[in-house]
Amino acid sequence: MPENRKHLLLVEDEAPLREALAERLAGHGFEVEQADTGERAIDQLAEFAFDIVITDLRLPGIDGTRVLETALSRYPDIIGIIVTGYGTVKDAVEAIKRGASDFVTKPFQFDELLHALSSALERRRLKSENAYLRSQLEERYSFEGIVGRSRAMRDLFQLLETVAGTASTILITGETGTGKELVARAIHQNSPRRAQRFVALNCGAIPETLLEAELFGHVRGAFTGAIGTRQGRLEQAHRGTLFLDEVGTMSPGLQMKLLRVLQEREFERVGDSHTIKVDVRVIAATHSDLTRMVAAGEFREDLFYRLNVIPIQIPPLRERKEDIPLLVQHFLEKFCDADAQAAGRPNGQEAPRHAGLAPMTVSQQAMRCLMAYAWPGNVRQLENAIERAVALRGGRTQIEAADLPPEMLDPSEPTGGPDLIFPDDGIDFERYVSKIERELIARSLERTGGNKGQAARLLNLKRTTLVEKIKRLEGR
Numbered sequence: 001m002p003e004n005r006k007h008l009l010l011v012e013d014e015a016p017l018r019e020a021l022a023e024r025l026a027g028h029g030f031e032v033e034q035a036d037t038g039e040r041a042i043d044q045l046a047e048f049a050f051d052i053v054i055t056d057l058r059l060p061g062i063d064g065t066r067v068l069e070t071a072l073s074r075y076p077d078i079i080g081i082i083v084t085g086y087g088t089v090k091d092a093v094e095a096i097k098r099g100a101s102d103f104v105t106k107p108f109q110f111d112e113l114l115h116a117l118s119s120a121l122e123r124r125r126l127k128s129e130n131a132y133l134r135s136q137l138e139e140r141y142s143f144e145g146i147v148g149r150s151r152a153m154r155d156l157f158q159l160l161e162t163v164a165g166t167a168s169t170i171l172i173t174g175e176t177g178t179g180k181e182l183v184a185r186a187i188h189q190n191s192p193r194r195a196q197r198f199v200a201l202n203c204g205a206i207p208e209t210l211l212e213a214e215l216f217g218h219v220r221g222a223f224t225g226a227i228g229t230r231q232g233r234l235e236q237a238h239r240g241t242l243f244l245d246e247v248g249t250m251s252p253g254l255q256m257k258l259l260r261v262l263q264e265r266e267f268e269r270v271g272d273s274h275t276i277k278v279d280v281r282v283i284a285a286t287h288s289d290l291t292r293m294v295a296a297g298e299f300r301e302d303l304f305y306r307l308n309v310i311p312i313q314i315p316p317l318r319e320r321k322e323d324i325p326l327l328v329q330h331f332l333e334k335f336c337d338a339d340a341q342a343a344g345r346p347n348g349q350e351a352p353r354h355a356g357l358a359p360m361t362v363s364q365q366a367m368r369c370l371m372a373y374a375w376p377g378n379v380r381q382l383e384n385a386i387e388r389a390v391a392l393r394g395g396r397t398q399i400e401a402a403d404l405p406p407e408m409l410d411p412s413e414p415t416g417g418p419d420l421i422f423p424d425d426g427i428d429f430e431r432y433v434s435k436i437e438r439e440l441i442a443r444s445l446e447r448t449g450g451n452k453g454q455a456a457r458l459l460n461l462k463r464t465t466l467v468e469k470i471k472r473l474e475g476r
């Protein structure tokens with residue numbers, strides 16, 4: 001179908017290379033136009049809306065950076081791929097920052113270029129499909145056991161739905177306990193690779209020297225203690241998914257080796273020279289700010305771009321408090337089921353039927369504490385708090401504030417400004433405001449040992465106003 005063919009402008013001054021590439025690209029279904037200088041490329045861009053521009057960075061006269069800039073300013077959705085010599089990787093990375101989709105370093109295998117092209121096309125397709133899905137699909141509040149109703153989580157579910165079907169590399173970022181591993185598993189479970197293995201490796205938990213062998217495997221005698229030959233996680237994940245957790249902790253040497261795996265899908269076992277090819281989908285996760293680490297020279301920039309093909313950011317729980325009631329419900333069900341099962345086990349009987357049916361609830365006061373808390377440990381901490389509360393509740397079917405860990409009961413929190421609680425079914429305005437007034441006044445008096453004049457000053461009120469307020473509040 002001619003309409004489906006992508007129009008590609010290939011800018012390269014070395015004629016033999018250009019012609020060879022053009023021929024192979026045409027063989028892969030691209031409609032290719034060639035330009036031997038930047039000037040000519042800019043003219044061609046002015047006349048035709050290409051889908052893709054592949055440009056050498058170093059050209060006589062106008063260089064590839066300018067070509068790319070012109071292309072992007074004319075067609076913001078155009079896919080720009082940079083071809084660069086070995087010494088100019090920095091410039092290529094610079095070009096990515098300005099909007100290029102990817103780069104390949106000379107000399108390169110044609111497959112590398114093709115891979116860069118297809119993942120860029122894939123990303124563009126996802127972008128438009130995602131916008132389409134959002135407008136079409138009924139929004140859902142869960143995906144593979146991931147629960148949430150906040151805008152951020154609903155967007156995440158839609159993104160997961162679309163990326164699961166691809167083989168693109170994914171980088172998941174989020175604070176501890178936000179659900180990075182849960183998300184990685186959900187992607188695998190929904191991918192065509194689901195019948196194969198999901199292999200997880202926590203790069204932060206293994207000493208550097210062992211990590212390499214763990215990832216790539218080793219042969220007998222590769223290092224002290226290497227008694228036999230062992231497969232690494234990469235090989236175990238062949239045709240499946242490799243989850244690289246805490247990828248930010250990798251040493252520079254390993255970062256380089258991982259880069260090669262991502263670019264060429266090949267590696268050698270430690271102590272061996274035989275090259276092994278693998279087909280793995282890589283999902284990486286980190287709680288560190290990799291962009292900052294790149295800026296500080298602690299993480300390879302090129303590796304970052306290879307990992308960050310599809311970025312997924314999971315916001316901390318404190319930024320999506322509307323998810324808390326749903327998560328609480330989810331964990332209540334989880335732990336009550338576990339409870340009911342455990343209760344049935346000792347004498348081999350089934351749990352009494354009503355045990356699973358009695359709906360567990362959370363008192364409004366307990367819910368207020370849960371909503372007001374800052375959750376430094378995010379969803380994992382919430383999960384633990386609910387598990388604890390279920391265990392402490394005894395025979396009650398309602399969780400009370402007293403069942404929560406003490407740090408969640410800080411009285412300064414529930415009325416704290418930015419964390420104002422506003423329940424779905426509304427609020428008694430007058431009472432709520434009085435409650436805040438009462439608390440502020442009590443605190444100021446506490447602080448000043450009951451001195452109303454000083455307390456008024458702390459509150460920025462006239463003394464008489466404060467006295468009036470105290471009278472009015474006492475009258476209630």
Ligand SMILES: Nc1ncnc2c1ncn2[C@@H]1O[C@H](COP(=O)(O)OP(=O)(O)OP(=O)(O)O)[C@@H](O)[C@H]1O
Nearest residue numbers: 145146147175176177178179180181182287379380
């Ligand atoms: N949105 C969610 N819905 C349901 N359960 C969740 C959600 N997010 C996290 N969890 C649960 O919280 C716990 C922590 O999640 P997970 O291990 O995926 O976090 P993480 O981001 O990998 O944390 P860390 O950085 O500490 O490794 C798990 O038990 C997970 O099932």
Ligand SMILES: [Mg+2]
Nearest residue numbers: 177180181245
């Ligand atoms: Mg984790």
